[in-house]
Amino acid sequence: MDKHLIDDIKHVSLSLFNKNFFGVYHGSISARVSASGFIINSKDTILDEVTEESLVRLDCQKRDYRWSMANADVHIHEHIYET
Template structure:
C-alpha cells in the first residue's frame, strides 16, 4: 500500500479517536503493517490530534536505533504482527466507558442491538499486578488473540488492544464497544434513582 495514503489514514483515525477520548495526550498507540517485516507506528512524542509525518516512524522487525524513538507499545505491536498474519492495523486505546466498565466486570455483554450483533460477549482480562505488566504484555496479548480467536482484548483498568485487516472495521468495533459500555453504565446508574 502507498505509505503516504497509509499515513493519512492513520492521521485521520487518530484525530477521530482523540476527539472521542480514546487516546490521550501522549497516551495510546496506533500502527499499520507496511511489509512482511515492517510497520509504521507513532513515536513517543506523538500527539494524536496532530499525527503528522514527524509523529510516525517505520520500524523493521529487527530492532535498530529507530526503536528508541517509537511508542513504548512498539514491542507489543511487533509481537502481534509477527505472530498473527491477519493483523494489518493495531491500536491501543483507553476508551473511558469501556475502561471504567472493565473495573467492576469480568465480561461485557452488550444490551444494545449493534453491540450484541457485532461483538457478542467480550471477556475482560485481568492483568493481575500492574508492576510487571509491560514485561508480560508483549507475549500475553498476542497469545490471548491467538488462543481466543478474537481481535479485541479489553484489559481491566488498562485499556483495549485491537487489530484488524481493515482500519475502518477496527475503528467501528472500538466505537461500538465504547457505546455499548456507555449504555450499560447508564442503564446501571438508572437503577440507583427512585422516580416515585
C-alpha cells in the first residue's frame, strides 16, 4: 500500500479519534485506491493506532476472505466506492 496514503489515514483517524468521532473500536475509515478498490480498517482496529496491518484492501467487484476481516461498516463503504 502507498505509504503516503497510510500516513494520511493515520493522521485523519487520530484526529477524528481525539475529537471523539471515533471510539477505541467504534468507527470506520476508508479510502479509494483504484476504480473498484478501497482500503478500510479491519474489525479489530484501534482507531487511534491505525497501521498498515490494520487496513484491508478490498475490491467491490471481487469478494474474497478479506471481506470477513473488514470493519462491520464495510457494506456502507462498498456502496460509496461502487462504480
